Amino acid sequence: MTFKDLFREWGLNSIKLKAGFAEVEFGPTGDDQTAAWDMYVELITRITTQPLDDTTGDEETALNSVYQLFPITRDILKNKGRNAENFTKIAVIVLNQIVRPFTAKWHKKKLNGDFLNENECIQFRTELKQLQAELICYSRLLADMAKVEDLTRLSEEDKE
Numbered sequence: 620m621t622f623k624d625l626f627r628e629w630g631l632n633s634i635k636l637k638a639g640f641a642e643v644e645f646g647p648t649g650d651d652q653t654a655a656w657d658m659y660v661e662l663i664t665r666i667t668t669q670p671l672d673d674t675t676g677d678e679e680t681a682l683n684s685v686y687q688l689f690p691i692t693r694d695i696l697k698n699k700g701r702n703a704e705n706f707t708k709i710a711v712i713v714l715n716q717i718v719r720p721f722t723a724k725w726h727k728k729k730l731n732g733d734f735l736n737e738n739e740c741i742q743f744r745t746e747l748k749q750l751q752a753e754l755i756c757y758s759r760l761l762a763d764m765a766k767v768e769d770l771t772r773l774s775e776e777d778k779e
Contacts, residue, residue, distance in 0.1 A: 620645050622708065629760035631753065634716055647764050650702035655764035657695050658710060661688070662758040663770055668751055671744060678734045678743045685750065686722050689714060706764065713757050721750050 625645045626634045647655070662668050666676075666684045692710050699706065725743060733739040755771050762769040 625709075625760065629763070630756040631713070631717075631760070633753065634712055636712070645705055647705050648703065650699050651704070651706040652765045654695050654699040654703040654706040654710075655761040656767060657699075658692065658706070659758055659761040659765055659767070661691050662754060662761065666747070666751075667754045668758055668771060670751075671747060673744060678740050679729060681747060682722065682725050682729060682743070685718065685747075686726070688718055689722075709760070709764075713754075717750070717753050717757070721746065 620628075622645050623636055626636070665687070666681045667688065671681055692714055696703075696707055696710065725746075728734070728739060728743075734743070758771055759769050762771075
């Protein structure tokens with residue numbers, strides 16, 4: 620399986636890969652599995668993958684939680700990165716192509732006081748839901764990489 624196949628299999632179709640990298644074979648090591656587990660736990664236990672009801676919660680707190688993926692990922696990369704090359708490649712791509720555009724946009728809007736505007740809060744929550752859909756795909760990829768049960772699927776089944 621190549622990295623291109625991996626991203627497609629897990630629904631991360633918005634990821635753009637350089638042609639050469641896209642065709643590199645993907646094969647996780649034990650350290651990749653450990654790093655994937657660490658990141659998976661962070662993703663499935665925060666607003667990044669959990670619903671934010673329209674009548675509860677706080678936009679600034681949610682944005683902060685999404686932003687925390689950066690220092691969390693950096694810590695995992697510092698601890699495992701050299702020995703978890705596959706995880707590193709995936710995590711950096713997801714941060715830079717999926718998470719960063721969202722946090723950059725909304726951090727500036729937060730600083731401008733836009734979270735005091737109800738329409739901006741509605742737009743934030745709409746875009747957060749879109750981000751969550753992509754991060755759920757990422758978390759499922761990580762669960763597979765870590766060779767653990769995907770708990771996001773259990774939650775969906777409970778709702779049916």
